[in-house]
Amino acid sequence: MTAMSQPLRSNCSHLKDHNISSTRFSTSLASLFKTWSDQPLVRHSLNHNPTTLNSPQPHHQQNQTKLISYTQTRKESLLSLIKSCTHKPHLLQIHAHIVGSSLILDSTVCFQFLSLISLSPPLKNLTYSRQFFDQIPKPNAIHYNTMIRAYSMSDFPEEGIYMYRDLRRRGLGGNPLTLSFVIKCCVRVKNLLGGIQVQARIVRDGHQSDSRLLTTLMDLYSICGKDDDACKLFDEIPHRDTVAWNVLISCCLHNSRSRDALGLFDIMQSETYRCQPDDVTCLLMLQACANLNALEFGERVHKYIEEHGYIGASKLCNSLITMYSRCGCLDNAYEVFKGMQGKNVVSWSAMIIGLAVNGYGREAIEAFREMQRTGVLPDEQTFTGVLSACSHCGLVDEAMNIFDRMSKEFGVVPNVHHYGCLVDLLGRAGRLDQAYQLIMSMDIKPDSKIWRTLLGACKIHNHDTLGERVFGHLMELKAQEAGDYVLLMNIYSSAGNWEKLAEVRKFLKEKAIQTTPGCSTIILKGTVHEFLVDDVSHPRKDEIYKMLDEINSQLKIAGYVADVSSELHNMGDEEKGYALSYHSEKLAIAFGVLATPPGTTIRVAKNLRTCVDCHNFAMILSGVYNRKIIVRDRTRFHHFWEGSCSCNGYW
DNA sequence: ATAGGGTTAG
Numbered sequence: 001m002t003a004m005s006q007p008l009r010s011n012c013s014h015l016k017d018h019n020i021s022s023t024r025f026s027t028s029l030a031s032l033f034k035t036w037s038d039q040p041l042v043r044h045s046l047n048h049n050p051t052t053l054n055s056p057q058p059h060h061q062q063n064q065t066k067l068i069s070y071t072q073t074r075k076e077s078l079l080s081l082i083k084s085c086t087h088k089p090h091l092l093q094i095h096a097h098i099v100g101s102s103l104i105l106d107s108t109v110c111f112q113f114l115s116l117i118s119l120s121p122p123l124k125n126l127t128y129s130r131q132f133f134d135q136i137p138k139p140n141a142i143h144y145n146t147m148i149r150a151y152s153m154s155d156f157p158e159e160g161i162y163m164y165r166d167l168r169r170r171g172l173g174g175n176p177l178t179l180s181f182v183i184k185c186c187v188r189v190k191n192l193l194g195g196i197q198v199q200a201r202i203v204r205d206g207h208q209s210d211s212r213l214l215t216t217l218m219d220l221y222s223i224c225g226k227d228d229d230a231c232k233l234f235d236e237i238p239h240r241d242t243v244a245w246n247v248l249i250s251c252c253l254h255n256s257r258s259r260d261a262l263g264l265f266d267i268m269q270s271e272t273y274r275c276q277p278d279d280v281t282c283l284l285m286l287q288a289c290a291n292l293n294a295l296e297f298g299e300r301v302h303k304y305i306e307e308h309g310y311i312g313a314s315k316l317c318n319s320l321i322t323m324y325s326r327c328g329c330l331d332n333a334y335e336v337f338k339g340m341q342g343k344n345v346v347s348w349s350a351m352i353i354g355l356a357v358n359g360y361g362r363e364a365i366e367a368f369r370e371m372q373r374t375g376v377l378p379d380e381q382t383f384t385g386v387l388s389a390c391s392h393c394g395l396v397d398e399a400m401n402i403f404d405r406m407s408k409e410f411g412v413v414p415n416v417h418h419y420g421c422l423v424d425l426l427g428r429a430g431r432l433d434q435a436y437q438l439i440m441s442m443d444i445k446p447d448s449k450i451w452r453t454l455l456g457a458c459k460i461h462n463h464d465t466l467g468e469r470v471f472g473h474l475m476e477l478k479a480q481e482a483g484d485y486v487l488l489m490n491i492y493s494s495a496g497n498w499e500k501l502a503e504v505r506k507f508l509k510e511k512a513i514q515t516t517p518g519c520s521t522i523i524l525k526g527t528v529h530e531f532l533v534d535d536v537s538h539p540r541k542d543e544i545y546k547m548l549d550e551i552n553s554q555l556k557i558a559g560y561v562a563d564v565s566s567e568l569h570n571m572g573d574e575e576k577g578y579a580l581s582y583h584s585e586k587l588a589i590a591f592g593v594l595a596t597p598p599g600t601t602i603r604v605a606k607n608l609r610t611c612v613d614c615h616n617f618a619m620i621l622s623g624v625y626n627r628k629i630i631v632r633d634r635t636r637f638h639h640f641w642e643g644s645c646s647c648n649g650y651w
Numbered sequence: 652a653t654a655g656g657g658t659t660a661g
């Protein structure tokens with residue numbers, strides 16, 4: 001309703017100013033149609049020649065001028081009607097009159113009408129546009145461009161590529177614009193081959209120094225995973241403006257080269273290139289920072305944003321919230337969130353997800369309630385955040401309740417992420433069969449991530465029979481990874497199933513499948529210190545291991561008992577406790593305790609998931625040694641202070 | 652003649 005009655009902002013400012021109602025519009029339409037009806041309607045046929053229509057007999061000189069001027073006025077009034085049309089019934093009337101008169105042969109009229117129905121939001125209808133387009137006897141390049149452009153933004157981008165081929169068949173040379181619209185279509189469907197053909201055309205038509213065209217093409221290569229080709233193309237762009245740099249940066253982000261992306265921020269500003277980053281550059285940089293946990297760089301970008309007056313942009317604020325929370329710096333994330341004007345669903349979701357990944361589940365749910373109080377409607381991703389908050393804190397009933405309300409109250413259809421959170425939650429809570437039933441009852445196909453989640457839960461609860469079945473599902477999807485074999489071995493190990501364990505081991509060795517070794521890093525005074533499992537390569541290794549021994553005995557006094565469920569070897573519990581003490585995060589934390597005074601925050605990043613034992617170890621240590629510890633693992637952050645953790649002990 | 656291109660938040 002509101003969408004339909006909304007005036008066309010760009011074209012109808014005059015309408016709005018004088019507040020012309022639709023009734024008055026109808027009146028003027030009616031009077032126009034009345035004048036038309038005095039003219040005989042010209043039946044249009046595809047073979048009609050426009051010149052014969054508009055050229056009356058030579059001996060009627062006076063009449064001809066009159067007729068031309070009359071046609072002219074008629075056309076002018078129609079064009080102004082098209083420009084101010086906001087109602088579908090009027091549209092249909094105008095349509096009928098264009099098609100039923102000689103105006104179908106007027107390319108301007110056709111173009112204006114086509115723009116109206118293919119691009120302007122309230123009346124946009126692509127099927128209808130195509131119908132009209134097909135009624136134009138001789139569509140020109142502009143008509144084609146309009147259609148291809150509309151298709152490039154629609155759900156049927158490949159249709160734009162077909163239209164481009166059609167245009168070429170008709171021998172209408174496309175201009176650079178046509179080419180750029182087609183490339184956009186190719187980007188949408190990741191049609192690299194089509195793009196390469198267009199590239200050949202760009203060269204043949206002599207547009208090879210059109211920077212914008214090349215930039216679009218770069219994006220295509222980037223989206224298709226051809227980052228090297230995209231870079232090559234970048235070198236060929238004669239005038240590299242900020243957008244070109246932005247595309248290059250986004251290319252790095254899309255192709256897992258966040259580190260390169262960060263580097264480009266300084267390179268583009270250097271003496272050689274002298275290109276100023278804009279708001280979009282900042283947005284991309286923040287994403288790279290979030291991927292890399294690069295808090296300091298993120299703070300630099302934040303400063304740049306403030307200095308350049310971009311801080312009012314909600315997109316940037318939302319991105320800052322995500323960057324800070326993905327760097328484990330919730331205080332800063334909340335600071336940005338609090339200070340921002342006009343929080344939308346993205347801002348709230350960013351904050352909720354931020355709280356969730358940092359283990360503050362109850363706070364996330366509270367934020368969710370607050371969001372509803374302020375009248376912002378949650379969407380799919382908000383629920384992903386809320387449900388993952390529940391799964392990080394073991395709030396089973398809360399999650400079930402929210403999941404139920406999600407579709408009933410908010411009309412959000414459960415997706416694979418929502419189910420994933422529930423499976424994780426049920427699995428960790430030990431309700432393995434219920435989790436399995438849930439997966440089997442889903443009306444969407446379970447992906448490998450879901451099965452992997454359940455496999456992880458089978459490991460926690462030493463459920464080897466279900467674990468085997470779940471692993472079978474992963475094999476069915478041909479999606480088993482090295483880490484999955486490790487989980488399976490862990491499950492066999494915990495269940496004391498040494499034969500099966502040996503079997504898997506043998507298999508891994510035969511197939512030369514490499515498992516990723518655990519690796520933790522800690523940054524002290526700007527230097528990155530890296531530790532592998534049982535690492536002895538650090539220059540201060542003797543001190544570190546001595547420290548670790550001391551810590552272990554101190555923690556034992558404080559009630560720490562090694563949790564042995566993560567070990568693979570067939571040995572007695574006492575030996576296991578010993579073996580566990582050399583997990584990479586323990587080494588990194590021991591080094592942190594060694595190298596920092598009490599009261600400091602120790603930040604550790606781990607490539608895999610932290611095990612229960614290391615979680616408990618860090619939690620108790622934070623109290624005994626008075627350090628705040630933040631461990632970032634593959635999926636989340638764990639905050640520890642004064643012997644407690646943000647997720648209330650729920651691992 | 653007619654319109655008009657690239658990057659972008661959770």
